[in-house]
Amino acid sequence: MRRHRTAAGILLAVGALLTGGLLDAGAANAAPPESASDPSAAARTASTTEQHRARTFWTAERMRAATPLDLELTPQAAKRLQTPRTGGRSTTVEPTAAPASFPQAGGPWTGRGAVLSTSGRVFFTYQGRNASCSGNAVTSQNASTVITAGHCVKYQGNWHTNWVFVPAYNNGDAPYGKWAAAKTLTTPQWEASQDMNNDVGAAVVAPLDGKKLTSVVGAQGIQFNGGYNKPMYSFGFPAAAPYDGTKLIYCSGNSSKDFLLTQDHGLACNMTGGSSGGPWFTGFNEATGTGLQVSVNSFGYTFWPNQMFGPYFGDVAKALYDKAQNT
Template identity: 60%
Template sequence: MRRSLHTPRRILGALAATGALLAGTLVAAAPATAAPGSPTHVKASDSETGRPTDTAAYWTAERMRAAEPLDLLPAAVGEVTDRIAKGTELLVPPTEAPPGAEAFPESGAPWTGGGQVATTSGRVFFTYDGRQASCSGNAVTSANKSTVLTAGHCVKMDGAWHTDWVFVPGYHDGEAPYGTWTAAKTLSTPQWTASEDINFDVGAAVVEPLDGKQLTDVVGAQGVAFNSGYDKAMYAFGFPAADPYDGTELIHCSGNSTRDVLLTDDHSLGCDMTGGSSGGPWFEEFDESTGTGLQSSVNSFGYTFLPGYMFGPYFGDDAKNLYEEAQTS
């Protein structure tokens, strides 16, 4: 999402070079290139960060409520504004609800359907540039029963890995009904790790056991899909914390997704979620009655000139490699 309380340092120079960013002006990150390779990972070591030994205990209800939503604010890109001037538009197919769907389409509303998604989805908290910040994440099926998927910028941004990283599944208004799970390791795709390429804005965390139990034994897990194509019925979930939302509850959007025709190879979905929702899951084949589906993207960004739309990276081979690395860690 582009509605951010944090401006990465790598963006400031570009903004200065292009002048003041006016209301309604497009802000988008030009894709960078990076050599392929295995995902880079770091261990969330409190001895290195100087934080309290018990990271989970550090994240009190007060600190979680006070955490600021973390999202991207990339610089203006002339290529995209040129395309807009030539009349390029997002092509949205007619909306057809999947069989048995009631919360479809939806541009942003509290999720009241319960089911598995209410326990696998959660808020992510961490320290970024000395600040307490938040994103969203989701527990997925994995060999280690401890894997959380999120956005790349929710584990690393502006060239630095976040610290004090925890996942709080089923979060509600400062409460952690299923516990606070500390990351033993955070990872991202090689493209995001090397150059923060928005096309590969996918991250993962492997969390430590809590009270002798593994994460997905406690909250359940969602399936994952890779290389499954575009133009699908999608459900997106997250914990937006920027106005008009406050991060206290799980919000969802749904509708027929399309492929971004402007700048990236991402999925596009009609959705008004704001900062803090980054890293929340996108599901295809989602069953409202059970709250289960196949995760095939995460909330990543939005264009300021195009309110009401959100974008998520395509889960291709690099996302799959990241998932495999995480689930076997």
């Protein structure tokens, strides 16, 4: 979420920047997108060959070099989504221990708890360029689901390749391994028109060393149609100044509702590019590092510094999650 740009508009922290690292030749043979017969989500499947290539592609050096590209939209291009936001459903989880501070406009997470292992950096190749975002492991039927931003799986009509999730990323180290996506998904609204209200993505990651993701790193609960104006915590791995992508950063405070364009959640936060896709939690417990995920880092306004926005997890996000967890 880089804040210092001249054009007034919406800033997407996609977490992708030119680094000179091109895809290897085999990437041209990536599996094609699935047909969009199911309106609950648009999806892309990666072959086992591509999954293996992604894990080996992301060396410590390449991960350190993957930095964000800021992408802009004008306010006029932002889309309003008029959907009912009622009802609800949530899932819960278990965890460990931590301390920090509330509110917090942006700083390293100094506590412990489950968030240290469920959150991580997302790495991918976007149009031949190395790139990064953030993501989070959630409770799911397949024990393999990661939630991120829509633009962290697909942007401008192109699905990202070489997609991996690195939980507990630490300056080039992958203490829990690199989990390659078997499938990436996004909402039909993001797929069709990059609707900011539905900038939500998911990945179903392949087993690693015979184990499934959440059996190794744990999982956070997830909630839909949970309402607005609540105490929230946001996490991510911002990689644009003043941050460098090496640490888990968090913001916390009382959330608001974006009254300008999107009606999404807002939170005082100075996270920058690369934090996109990182989780927002309600009911977050600092001692255990757990909560219910209700949004992801998505965008900021250039004319409104130190404010982060994330999509409301309503029925559309729930359909995406259900599609992913049942894959």
